[in-house]
Amino acid sequence: MFKKDFAKIYDWEISLMNKQQTRDIAFWGDFASSIDGQILEIGAGTGRITIPLLEQKNKIFALDNSDLALNQLRKHQDKYPFLKIVKADMSNFNLSNRFKATIIGYSSFQHLETLEEELSCLKTIHKHLETGGLLGIDINPVICDGQEELQKAHLYTEFCPQTESVISMYTSYKTDLIQKIRTWNDLYISIDPKGRQEQFTNKIILKECNLDYMRLLLSDTGFEIVEVYGSFDKTLISQYSQNIIYICRKK
Numbered sequence: 598m599f600k601k602d603f604a605k606i607y608d609w610e611i612s613l614m615n616k617q618q619t620r621d622i623a624f625w626g627d628f629a630s631s632i633d634g635q636i637l638e639i640g641a642g643t644g645r646i647t648i649p650l651l652e653q654k655n656k657i658f659a660l661d662n663s664d665l666a667l668n669q670l671r672k673h674q675d676k677y678p679f680l681k682i683v684k685a686d687m688s689n690f691n692l693s694n695r696f697k698a699t700i701i702g703y704s705s706f707q708h709l710e711t712l713e714e715e716l717s718c719l720k721t722i723h724k725h726l727e728t729g730g731l732l733g734i735d736i737n738p739v740i741c742d743g744q745e746e747l748q749k750a751h752l753y754t755e756f757c758p759q760t761e762s763v764i765s766m767y768t769s770y771k772t773d774l775i776q777k778i779r780t781w782n783d784l785y786i787s788i789d790p791k792g793r794q795e796q797f798t799n800k801i802i803l804k805e806c807n808l809d810y811m812r813l814l815l816s817d818t819g820f821e822i823v824e825v826y827g828s829f830d831k832t833l834i835s836q837y838s839q840n841i842i843y844i845c846r847k848k
């Protein structure tokens with residue numbers, strides 16, 4: 598999902614467009630504070646969640662398949678001796694380490710498009726966890742809601758300090774209602790103070806995973822669900838939940 602210029606503005610855009618999601622940092626901070634040992638963070642990306650966990654002295658092994666995103670995280674490498682970074686695919690990786698816990702934040706699991714990849718990912722995580730180890734996953738259950746297709750809708754025009762330019766963002770999407778997959782094609786038009794214009798694009802593909810589907814996937818891959826929350830404030834699940842957070846234990 599990360600193209601070159603998008604990696605630079607990713608963290609800024611989330612705090613601008615999806616403030617509710619940024620509450621996940623405190624949630625995962627609380628989860629990680631009880632973990633005494635190394636945590637595997639899958640889909641760590643630019644380190645939006647990783648850095649706050651390192652700040653509270655957690656030991657993090659950050660895994661992602663995007664070098665462009667990981668390059669942003671690598672900038673912090675010198676500051677945090679307990680940060681390890683690996684480029685790998687979450688559906689098939691092989692590390693010598695065994696972990697006390699794994700976190701898959703911000704819908705990262707939903708980038709997997711097939712059942713085979715999802716099962717393979719969860720089985721691989723299971724293998725990398727110590728006995729009794731914990732898995733936390735944040736799922737967005739409403740990927741395919743609303744209209745099936747959207748053409749170039751303007752979402753924002755804002756000054757971005759990271760690029761020192763004014764960015765206008767337009768989104769378009771198509772939904773595959775059979776596979777339950779939505780593909781966004783986002784367009785960014787950036788104008789610097791001298792009036793120079795640049796454009797870049799970004800593509801995001803996410804699969805909808807509902808409550809029953811996740812329960813089956815997790816139990817079939819050897820996990821016991823110990824907690825399910827409907828928000829980062831640990832409320833119960835409702836039809837309005839934008840996030841479902843599973844805390845599971847390796848059986």
Ligand SMILES: C[S@@+](CC[C@H](N)C(=O)[O-])C[C@H]1O[C@@H](n2cnc3c(N)ncnc32)[C@H](O)[C@@H]1O
Pocket residue numbers: 598599639640641642643644645646660661662663666685686687688702703704705708709
């Ligand atoms: C929505 S971002 C979340 C990034 C970060 N955890 C956060 O909360 O801001 C999803 C991340 O998953 C990564 N990703 C997508 N598919 C992946 C795969 N098959 N294996 C590993 N990482 C993947 C993307 O590169 C991206 O960094």
